[in-house]
Amino acid sequence: MRRFLVLILIGSLASCGGKPASDQMAAAKVTRVYCGRLIDGLADKTRNGVTVSIVNGRIRAVSEDESAEDASIDLSEYTCLPGLIDTHTHVVEAAGDTADLSIFYTRPLEDEQEIARINAATTLGVGFTTVRNVGAYNGWAGRVLRDRINSGEIPGPRMQVAGFYLTIPAGGGDLVIPGYDEKDIPPRVRMGVSRGPDEFRRNAQAAVDGGADVLKVIASGAVLAFGGVPGAPEMTEDEIRAVAEVAHAAGIKLTAHAHGAQSIKDAILAGADSIEHASLADDEAIALAVQNDVAFSMDIYNGTHIATIGREQNWPEEFLRKNDETTEAQRQVFTKAHAAGVPIIFGTDAAVYPHGDNAKMFPIMVERGMTPMEAIKAATSVAARYIGWAGDVGAIEPGRYGDMVAVKGDPLADIGILQHVDVVIKGGQRYK
Ligand SMILES: [Zn+2]
Structure with a gap:
């Protein structure tokens, strides 16, 4: 070059x-x-x-x-x-890791950093010059990557990192896997597991003190996790509020993984700045997001990827079923939320599908009701505003x-x- x-x-x-x-x-x-x-x-x-x-x-x-x-x-x-800005990535993880999450118990951290190095270069190469890494199973792998990029050691996008997932025991961000004894799980993959507002507050503070640029809660059950229902609340409103208070005191944003309507509402009322997935938002949740100026980061492409690749690669049947239950529903919510005036920020959940494929989501955003200019703004100036970097990137x-x-x-x-x-x-x- x-x-x-x-x-x-x-x-x-x-x-x-x-x-x-x-x-x-x-x-x-x-x-x-x-x-x-x-x-x-x-x-x-x-x-x-x-x-x-x-x-x-x-x-x-x-x-x-x-x-x-x-x-x-x-x-x-x-x-x-x-x-371009992607507000929902997992750069330190490889696409397909989801097929067997126990990889995070055993994969050496050096190997993970090599995967991260390649993903970062790929992500930058397809035009995403800023990403928000909203969690990694190995708590601080994203921070290590961010610091390597910032020091100029390796190429990659500007990054905000969330550190570890703040999640309830056996919740969507906890890496307990059926068939594995809890005592065999390395503590580094469970740093953010908490219950009750006090413990969430302590662990949120630990994330801030460790260098997180954004905090991430798993408010409701995940699609790609064992047990739980994607829509069902996991964290209480009080637990989310405890994390929001820590984030805002530190001058950073809180993003909440939430599929279900109740969890979306709880997260908004508790002070979350953006909602990830938002698959099953109802009219009330949409109105509440507009009222509170809370953005939705909706990964409306990867349902297609999971349905095809997940079946080819024999991902757990439970993941595939939950994906089927949320894909079309989420796309309909996207159309409704956008029409109602919810700020939509571009977020793909990259790592669920291959890093570098991020921009495959643009055509679906347009198919589902955005003008091309709105879709571009969702991945530039609007994203920058809702991640708190409007002075630096996005325009x-x-x-x-x-x-x-x-x-x-x-x-x-x-x-x-x-x-x-x-x-x-x-x-x-x-x-x-
Ligand atoms: Zn994600």
Whole structure:
């Protein structure tokens, strides 16, 4: 990959008198990207012939007054968009791990980090420059990955990590598996298992103290877990509230895994900022989400993946049945929730299906009622707002990171082309 970075020296400025000359002589990294067409993630209209100037990783200017010849990256033939955001991924886990969850008891952590390294590169390569890693069975594997990316050791998206799942004993995020003795389970996969508001509060604080960027509760039963019913509440409203209070005191968001209507309502009333799956939301839950400005992160593609691949690979029959019970119901709720004004943020549950396939969800979002522009905003500016990073990512405007993708053709005419991102730029550096 060739990088066309123009290095310029910022000369000593008379107005900065008093500082040592060496401070004033710092080299600024400048990248000028010329886009044939630009979707900035905020406006409803596209613009043509736009130059995005990125200085030291952040966007400095967006201008229609410059020519392609002056650009360091010439994308005249492309449509540029903000780097995409997936608010629901599990980057440290491999697709298919679900077929036998006991792998998390035995797989060496080095092997897991190698899987994570590959997934991170894949995810960035398909255009997702920011992801929220909303939990890992090995509590802090996501944090290790995040820190490796941030230090520049390996390529990958910007990451928010949730650390371990906050879940009740034998709940949807607990790794007790039928046929295994509890004493044989490594404690690292059960760090967030709690019961009662006090224990949840303590473990939520431990997650914050350990470096979580977001907290995650498993409010109701999971599809890909043993026992329990996907819709049935697991955590009480008081338990969720205890976690929400810890998250908000730390200035971070709480996201709640909740399929069932009751759990969705409990989580909203308890202070969750977003609901994952939201498969079986009823009218009351939808109204409550609108009223409280709570976003739904709905993984409406992966039901198709589970139904086909899960059967081919002989995933547990219980998982397949629960998936069948939630897929079409969830898609209908998606249409209703969007029409009612619930903020929808792009979240795929990647790891359930292969990392890199994230953008396969866009066409279903459009089939189920979004305009292509709404689907793009769900994966850019709207996602950024609801994960608390609106100042940093999710739009091509001055101040935010220079994270961009480009595709040949017009995604507003065919949203499916977002599955084939040609160019990826993160912080002004061309990755692909
Ligand atoms: Zn998930």
